Amino acid sequence: MTMTTRERIVSESLRLFADRGYAATSVAEIEAAAGLSPGAGGLYRHFRSKEEVLASAIREHIERTRKQISDVLRHATAYQDRPLEIRLRMTCQAGLAKMREEQDLVRVLFRDLDQFPHLIAEMREGIVNPLYDGIATWLSKQPEYEGLDEDWPAIASILGGAVVNYWLANESLYEPPTRIDETRFVEAWARLGLGLVTVDRAPATDTHAAS
Structure with missing residues (x-):
């Protein structure tokens, strides 16, 4: 187009x-x-100005992100015929793809936006927080997690933060942390998410019997 x-x-x-x-x-x-x-x-x-061009770029990215999150959450229970670990891998890969999609905006954020605190606030409220909220909502809607009493926003901040950190390390240090390639990272990320089920479903240890 x-x-x-x-x-x-x-x-x-x-x-x-x-x-x-x-x-x-x-x-x-x-x-x-x-x-x-x-x-x-x-x-x-x-x-009207160069700053207005930058603000427009940020707002266009915000609008696109909102639509992407809305689409994902509308199909939050899609692919249920696939194992949870596969769905988690797909989610992690989508997160890394989103970081690559926003790479120019992220570079501008870290390099220049400290002089525009109002634009930082717009990015935080329009892109960053909605993405973490979207991860939390997606996790809570997976049938395998039904009934689990979890702090999904906190878990989303950990899992989402891992994706951001992995991408930023690649971007700024030119290689991933300890040279873990993307395939290994995605698989480990998915296993962490899968572990929520096994940990929360595990039977409680009888401390009296053990003694």
Whole structure:
């Protein structure tokens, strides 16, 4: 599908901000990357400022994330014919794919957004927290976990945080922690999720009998 001029400006600006930094990227460079005449003011026909372009990029990512989460939760009990471990692997892989999809935005977040606290707040409330809430809701809806008295938001923060940390290590250190490849990470992540069932379903130990 062909992008509009506005969409090209947003897309190219985010790529440039991620590669060069917000301050180091000029309006003329954004215009050139978007196919406009550099320095002719084409960007200002769609946005009031470079900051507004950045804000629009963040809000477009927020809107896309909301739709993705809504789609996932609408089909939260899909693939129930597959074992829980397979569903967990698929969830972990989807989380890593989401991190890759948002890699430019994440780079801008860590490099430049400290000067825009209001945009950090929008990302936190529009992308980060909804993703963790989505993981918690997805976990709670899996039939194998039915009846378990778990703090799903806390568990989601652990499992989701592991995905974020693994991707960030690859991104910033250029290799995964202790060189664990993605296949091993996904399998271990799924086993941790699977362990919730075996731990909570395990019979309690009779301490009197043991003594």
